[in-house]
Amino acid sequence: MPLSINHLLGMQGVPREDIQLILDTATTFKEVLERPIKKVPTLQGKTVVNLFYESSTRTRISFELAEKRLSADSINFSVSGSSVSKGETFKDTVKNIEAMKVDFVVVRHASAGVPQYLTRISNSIIINAGDGTHEHPTQALLDMYSIREKLGRLEGLKVCIVGDISHSRVALSNIYGLKTMGADVSVCGPATMIPRYVEQIGVKVIHNIDEAIQENDVLNVLRIQLERKAREYFPSLREYNTYYGLTTERIEKNGKNVLILHPGPINRGVEISSEVADGPAQIILEQVTNGVAVRMAVLYLLGTKHS
Amino acid sequence: MKILLKNITLVHPLYKLNKKTNVLIDNGIISKTGNISAEESADAKVFDMNNKIAAPGFFDMHVHLREPGREDEETVVTGCNSAARGGFTGVACMPNTEPAIDSAEVVNLILSKAAGHLVDVYPVAAATAERKGEVISPIAELVEAGAVGFSDDGVAIKTARVLRRVMEYAKMYDKPVIEHCEEETLAGGAMNEGINSTLLGLPPLPSVAEDLTVMRDIMMCEYTGARLHIAHISTKGAVELVRQAKAKGLNVTAEVAPHHFTLTDDSIKTYDTNYKMNPPLRTQQDIDAMIEGLRDGTIDCIATDHAPHAIEEKEMEFEYAPNGIVGLETAVGISLTELYQKKILTIEKLIEKMAINPRKILNLEIPSFEVGEKANMTILDLTEVWTVETSRFVSKCKNSPFDKRLLTGRAIASINNGRMYYQDKFLQ
Ligand SMILES: [Zn+2]
Numbered sequence: 001m002p003l004s005i006n007h008l009l010g011m012q013g014v015p016r017e018d019i020q021l022i023l024d025t026a027t028t029f030k031e032v033l034e035r036p037i038k039k040v041p042t043l044q045g046k047t048v049v050n051l052f053y054e055s056s057t058r059t060r061i062s063f064e065l066a067e068k069r070l071s072a073d074s075i076n077f078s079v080s081g082s083s084v085s086k087g088e089t090f091k092d093t094v095k096n097i098e099a100m101k102v103d104f105v106v107v108r109h110a111s112a113g114v115p116q117y118l119t120r121i122s123n124s125i126i127i128n129a130g131d132g133t134h135e136h137p138t139q140a141l142l143d144m145y146s147i148r149e150k151l152g153r154l155e156g157l158k159v160c161i162v163g164d165i166s167h168s169r170v171a172l173s174n175i176y177g178l179k180t181m182g183a184d185v186s187v188c189g190p191a192t193m194i195p196r197y198v199e200q201i202g203v204k205v206i207h208n209i210d211e212a213i214q215e216n217d218v219l220n221v222l223r224i225q226l227e228r229k230a231r232e233y234f235p236s237l238r239e240y241n242t243y244y245g246l247t248t249e250r251i252e253k254n255g256k257n258v259l260i261l262h263p264g265p266i267n268r269g270v271e272i273s274s275e276v277a278d279g280p281a282q283i284i285l286e287q288v289t290n291g292v293a294v295r296m297a298v299l300y301l302l303g304t305k306h307s
Numbered sequence: 308m309k310i311l312l313k314n315i316t317l318v319h320p321l322y323k324l325n326k327k328t329n330v331l332i333d334n335g336i337i338s339k340t341g342n343i344s345a346e347e348s349a350d351a352k353v354f355d356m357n358n359k360i361a362a363p364g365f366f367d368m369h370v371h372l373r374e375p376g377r378e379d380e381e382t383v384v385t386g387c388n389s390a391a392r393g394g395f396t397g398v399a400c401m402p403n404t405e406p407a408i409d410s411a412e413v414v415n416l417i418l419s420k421a422a423g424h425l426v427d428v429y430p431v432a433a434a435t436a437e438r439k440g441e442v443i444s445p446i447a448e449l450v451e452a453g454a455v456g457f458s459d460d461g462v463a464i465k466t467a468r469v470l471r472r473v474m475e476y477a478k479m480y481d482k483p484v485i486e487h488c489e490e491e492t493l494a495g496g497a498m499n500e501g502i503n504s505t506l507l508g509l510p511p512l513p514s515v516a517e518d519l520t521v522m523r524d525i526m527m528c529e530y531t532g533a534r535l536h537i538a539h540i541s542t543k544g545a546v547e548l549v550r551q552a553k554a555k556g557l558n559v560t561a562e563v564a565p566h567h568f569t570l571t572d573d574s575i576k577t578y579d580t581n582y583k584m585n586p587p588l589r590t591q592q593d594i595d596a597m598i599e600g601l602r603d604g605t606i607d608c609i610a611t612d613h614a615p616h617a618i619e620e621k622e623m624e625f626e627y628a629p630n631g632i633v634g635l636e637t638a639v640g641i642s643l644t645e646l647y648q649k650k651i652l653t654i655e656k657l658i659e660k661m662a663i664n665p666r667k668i669l670n671l672e673i674p675s676f677e678v679g680e681k682a683n684m685t686i687l688d689l690t691e692v693w694t695v696e697t698s699r700f701v702s703k704c705k706n707s708p709f710d711k712r713l714l715t716g717r718a719i720a721s722i723n724n725g726r727m728y729y730q731d732k733f734l735q
Pocket residue numbers: 460461462487538539585586
């Protein structure tokens with residue numbers, strides 16, 4: 001069975017069978033990554049453009065590596081700032097890239113909805129690498145992959161996303177994906193960081209981190225934005241760390257085994273202590289490895305579907 | 308030019324008039340009604356208007372004509388053509404041009420561009436210099452030049468302090484202060500805050516931002532005794548505040564745009580920028596409040612917020628795309644379909660909201676059908692079923708969320724200033 005989707009724009013509406021297929025395929029590719037020669041010829045002759053309107057070295061490198069491991073030709077196209085600043089419009093840039101006969105566009109953009117917009121103006125396969133505060137589907141897929149690999153399942157698990165939910169693209173993608181796979185999803189953070197209407201999508205809201213630890217099997221801890229603009233959402237880093245920071249004492253106090261995920265890059269001593277970030281409960285570096293395998297799976301499944 | 312409108316039904320709520328008759332118009336003046344002999348109409352163009360209604364010419368008190376500054380998007384003349392095609396014989400144009408309408412020179416420029424057109428143009432001047440909210444504009448001079456109201460549209464008047472001064476000054480000339488109600492510190496989002504903004508990940512614009520400014524403005528209206536007009540009202544909360552203010556007897560009026568009583572933020576699901584406007588599309592609850600406000604008179608009139616934008620500006624990332632839609636050529640059809648056909652407003656009430664009340668708010672003379680008066684009328688076919696084709700708009704721009712929408716009822720002709728617009732042509 002091929003994927004039902006033609007592009008990966010977000011996790012919203014992606015059926016369970018598709019997620020299952022991507023995660024299973026990623027398992028195969030992870031084995032490839034363990035080999036001495038980590039390359040397969042699957043996407044030979046295909047061209048992938050990594051169109052990054054926002055710098056994100058990690059995500060870009062992960063995609064680039066996935067593309068190279070699949071033997072695709074990849075081109076990086078990075079634009080700093082937005083198309084609002086003088087110069088070529090987004091549409092013109094895309095039309096120019098299209099003219100170079102590409103097969104995939106992996107897009108990262110600060111404005112939500114750009115991947116959807118791209119499907120209207122481009123004939124390539126579109127993969128969303130993060131759009132505004134909307135979605136970041138490959139991050140959610142790799143998070144789900146990592147949880148499944150560690151705990152053996154997703155169905156029936158209780159997963160809490162901790163931190164700035166309002167300004168996170170990771171949160172929404174995780175919520176959609178995990179719920180589709182039958183997990184029970186909650187969010188935890190101060191009220192200023194929780195979208196006002198999030199309960200309407202079937203997510204429980206928790207404001208107390210101890211409660212979040214007690215009630216859940218998995219905590220997916222988000223990075224706190226340190227820029228000044230983000231600072232109106234919480235009084236101080238000290239207060240955030242005191243009330244929401246994940247520490248060993250806090251986990252032990254609640255006497256619970258929880259699996260800790262973090263999409264990175266981490267702020268040690270803010271949302272997570274070094275002890276936790278390097279400790280036995282976390283799989284943060286494993287997530288990075290899995291990210292390449294999952295992105296290979298997505299590229300492979302979308303690419304072979306079309307040919 | 309001599310025109311004979313045969314078997315036309317004149318409807319004029321102010322005169323309690325609803326009567327089928329013949330109307331002879333000679334050189335723009337209603338010269339005779341009733342029985343008109345063949346001799347009297349010998350050299351007239353004859354239009355059989357059986358089953359058609361003539362209302363006093365419709366008036367849109369909130370349009371953006373873009374001139375001066377963005378003549379690539381619209382000019383006074385193309386905007387007026389769009390108005391005539393949509394069934395409007397008069398418009399009030401908003402001051403967020405470049406430069407802003409904050410001097411007599413700009414008022415004169417606009418009036419000179421509009422001279423001789425079928426559509427009458429009345430500039431609304433900026434409330435403050437360059438619409439910056441700091442120094443009040445030369446209100447007396449602007450009134451003398453022909454400004455009919457004052458507004459910093461695009462934004463609300465920045466501070467309560469300046470608002471107070473503008474209101475005190477405008478009150479001396481009995482001109483309304485027209486407010487775009489949006490609390491600045493809560494502004495900046497791309498769509499209404501709600502479940503849809505959460506799902507789409509777009510920066511939210513909460514309805515409370517509108518409510519707060521409406522409340523501030525009403526309190527200042529009460530304090531100064533000035534006239535306050537709320538532009539493009541869009542939230543349930545704001546309608547309730549206006550209702551309470553009216554019950555208190557305050558000089559508050561309000562307008563609503565057709566898109567705010569027909570579309571919800573559900574439409575944004577595909578990030579189509581044709582649905583991006585400010586105020587943003589809200590929820591069904593808000594639409595219900597608009598309908599109730601129109602029904603009970605809390606909302607005095609319908610105004611389009613006509614805001615043409617070049618295709619290349621609308622075709623971009625949702626967050627960066629400009630706000631607004633071409634409104635003049637769909638407003639009458641949408642209002643007839645959504646309000647008259649659905650029995651929310653009688654035709655008389657609809658005419659009040661589209662022809663009479665806007666002129667009352669701006670202190671303008673209301674066209675009558677008396678013999679000897681200037682013929683200023685909009686002719687309606689209440690039953691024609693038609694499809695909106697944005698490609699046929701005569702506005703310079705085509706940005707509208709109503710493309711391909713099926714409507715019942717339309718304005719088939721506009722008559723004013725000795726000219727007639729009929730079947731996509733000006734006759735004179
Ligand atoms: Zn406005």
